[in-house]
Amino acid sequence: MVITGSDLASIQRLKQQLQSAFHMKDLGTLHYFLGLEVHSTFKGILLHQHKYATDLISMAGLESANPVDTPLEVNVKYHRDDGDLLPDPLLYLQLVGSLNYLTITRPDISFAVQQVSQFMHSPRHLHLAAVRRIIRYLKGTSHRGLFFPTGITPKLSAYSDADWAGCPDTRRSVTGWCMFLGSSLISWKSKKQARVSKSSTESEYRAMSAACSEIIWLRGLLAELGFPQTEPTSLYADNTSAIQIVANTVFHERTKHIEVDCHSIRDAYDDRLIALPHVSTQFQVADILTKAVPRPRHQFLVSKLMLVDQPHQFEGGCE
Template sequence: MHEELHALQENFTWDIVPRPPGVKPIGCKWVYSVKLNSDGTLNRYKARLVALGNKQEYGVDYDETFAPVAKMTSIRTILAIAASQGWSLTQMDVKNAFLHGDLAEDIYMTLPPGLPSSSEGVCKLKRSLYGLRQAPRAWFEKFRTTIIGFSFTQSQFDSSLFIHRTSTGIVLLLIYVDDMIITGSDHAAIQRIKHQLQDSFHMKDLGDLHYFLGLEVCSDSKGIFLHQHKYIEDLISLAGLTSATPVDTPLEINVKYRRDEGDLLSDPLLYRQLVGSLNYLTITRPDISFAVQQMSQFMQTPRHLHLAAVRRIIRYLKGTSSRGLFFPTGKPLSLIGYSDADWAGCSDTRRSVTGWCMFLGPALISWKSKKQSRVSKSSTESEYRAMSTACSEIIWLRGLLAELGFPQDTATPLFADNTSAIQIATNPVFHERTKHIEVDCHSIREALDNHVISLPHVTSQLQLADILTKAVTRPRHQFLVNKLMLLDPPHQFEGGCQ
């Protein structure tokens, strides 16, 4: 606490002034946490002074809010590129990041507990403080201005990604609130940028990337292995299933879950905690994406049957807790996609489920399992809608890859197993069968005409997005998991990250 107060005072975070008449200062409190390493050992104890931003009023002492949160697809894309090109990955952390932001509003705060008792008055904040509504936005604006001053440009496709091109290569910097990943082909420029950041902010150089936002990263000459083993172990403990027997698939096949089936849970807290944790786990586990999407529909009024299904997902994870995504070294960076749909898959609404996945070379970088926004009149229509949303992701990824220096020179193949949907996409004539489909779905035709995508047919047996639309049998599940490059740790990583 003394170190935190010293840092606040060194940063000129506030001035102690008499309380202005008619002003009701917001409060503050201390928040304590224990930081752990990826192996569960103690890293450090942490105390942070937090302003009670819930007492702020919109339009009075704050306006717009924003947090610099990188897209998970961007993180996986950069890891896939770094693995392919053999780039090193460095991690840095900003100490007291939010304290660097400058405030434009007049905000008064009560004196924090721990200041000398002789102090009187209130704190007039000059810098942002954790807990303030505008603190993330103020910090990011300060960081953005600083990093652009170092000749970086902000990505047009992810506002948390910054790119610096030099005469000998490129440097990529991705920020997630106050954690940074730095990689690229120009090692000298990377070292220079790190020194510049340390001169501008209170930085902590964490060395090679190993543990980032609960994601464990293992690297060697063969590639990068990304997993969430520790996170899964904590989730199993939370669910009370440490002694449970593992199962082979996340969901039982041919079982439809309904909103009003079974008895309500008397306390839905545990269900919501487990599903929320499972949602974060889908960052590296596409094999549970469909199951988690199904269980997320019942967050409002979960029932005992739904909790049993969630526990089955966790029992599946118990048997595959070390499984993760592998990004191999030296592979070509060509983008390909797969699109699928399960027609009228929702028992309550009869809406279909969209599933798609995108590969950069052999590495899986993006996927989605989501219920469609409206009912489709045929399986062809549901497949066509799925192809359209997958096409939007391809366009975004192609733009991002071109910006990173890896443009896709040929049309991106989007594999689909429904020949009727492919024919609708390639047919320029609107007729009775398609006029009820929204115009935005037909944007896939424009992408096809401009050679942004191609639409090759794939058999249903080889449709890799199938795992994102329905529960499948154990042999089918294992086949698709292997095709997604979702592997148990290679032998060189079995002892953990080195």
């Protein structure tokens, strides 16, 4: 159990109440919790899962394997019927399940894990090779984690993107979005859409609508925590047509087939809960959550997600 807050006296009273009702041991300052490692300095907090990742590498038997620079090969599509079935899928299921838990602090592998998670019911040798590549990527970046700097402005912003018809088997698109509080990444998603989109604009619109739902929830949470968002939250998208559909109150013929719940984003826009600034594709941070990208772009986007390799000032543990 983790207890946190800004009032030390209230925290102490809560701990005394819990100790009076339960057998409880106070472990002091948080530094390890359910595989999550926490390192604090005056510059901020780093969350990573180095030990968990190391154990995963051992489980896969890849201790001596060479690391790779990206979690997935670019322009490689994985089909559900490619190659021969694995005679025993147990290892595949264990590895993918562990990788899913690792995405708590590693958004840079979220898309890759989403891809291999689709084949849990009948994994094949090619799918296992993709899983092994993700783990080889982790081998070279096991100390990497999310950094939360001190003194940030608690202003919420978001990015949304979509890879149109990205699934080769169903031609459903992939949604990706990420939420920032100041410069700190606090929420993200990489998920295949529930419907086939008839155009790239429609797939981007669906992704924006999904991101909008998360924004509304986060705005409510931040208000409860004492950080109300007084201005519309910027939702950055790189598809001008999708932005225009939201901003234009006239229902065009080509938007009638989009479900009513997708059009709920219009209400949020009209109520000034969100703003829709355009961002160039080059600076679309959510791109890393929708597709495999080349090494230079992957490294650029990783830095934008505030993912850092554990610096020397964190190696001594909590201060």
